[in-house]
Amino acid sequence: MACSVLASVRLQATALVLAIAPLAGLASAAQQQDCSPKHPGGLPAIAAPEVRNLQEHLKAGPFYRELLLQFGKPLSCTLEFDDAKIGLTYAFRGRVELMTRIDRKIEISEQRVQIPRMEMTKAIALLKAAERDAYRPDGCGITWGHPEAEPAGPDGFREVVYRGATCNCQARVTSRKHYAVSLVLKSAC
Numbered sequence: 001m002a003c004s005v006l007a008s009v010r011l012q013a014t015a016l017v018l019a020i021a022p023l024a025g026l027a028s029a030a031q032q033q034d035c036s037p038k039h040p041g042g043l044p045a046i047a048a049p050e051v052r053n054l055q056e057h058l059k060a061g062p063f064y065r066e067l068l069l070q071f072g073k074p075l076s077c078t079l080e081f082d083d084a085k086i087g088l089t090y091a092f093r094g095r096v097e098l099m100t101r102i103d104r105k106i107e108i109s110e111q112r113v114q115i116p117r118m119e120m121t122k123a124i125a126l127l128k129a130a131e132r133d134a135y136r137p138d139g140c141g142i143t144w145g146h147p148e149a150e151p152a153g154p155d156g157f158r159e160v161v162y163r164g165a166t167c168n169c170q171a172r173v174t175s176r177k178h179y180a181v182s183l184v185l186k187s188a189c
Contacts, residue, residue: 111185143163
């Protein structure tokens with residue numbers, strides 16, 4: 001009797017650890033991957049808070065969270081800094097990348113996901129979530145029902161552009177064979 005109770009307790013404890021482990025991995029992975037600057041001599045002290053804020057905002061956003069769920073923690077992260085330009089690139093397994101670029105001088109920002117393939121409905125839903133996240137609370141006025149679509153080229157790639165009313169905001173989906181391979185959200189104001 002004591003053996004069966006002990007075995008039952010061990011089985012329950014093992015099941016609990018297996019259930020919690022993936023969640024703990026997601027939380028720690030989201031916090032661990034910090035970027036090292038490519039800038040000679042490191043990052044100027046005046047830019048460090050802005051870079052940190054950009055990185056935290058990107059990690060909390062829908063693109064990063066979705067890639068973290070699908071592909072696990074990033075394999076690498078690079079930071080580019082040049083005067084008023086900041087770029088962060090996270091590389092995930094399977095040749096998946098998440099890039100963000102901002103340029104304070106010309107007030108442009110861009111987030112881009114490169115992925116081998118994603119269902120189109122999921123890609124559009126992810127772009128809509130990224131729009132709301134970047135331009136809280138209601139987005140930047142992208143007209144999702146009226147895209148500008150290009151016919152597929154000889155290489156099979158096709159681009160669809162959704163435009164917004166605020167800050168020249170736009171979302172772009174590049175697809176191939178009915179699957180999204182690139183998602184872009186950008187604005188200039």
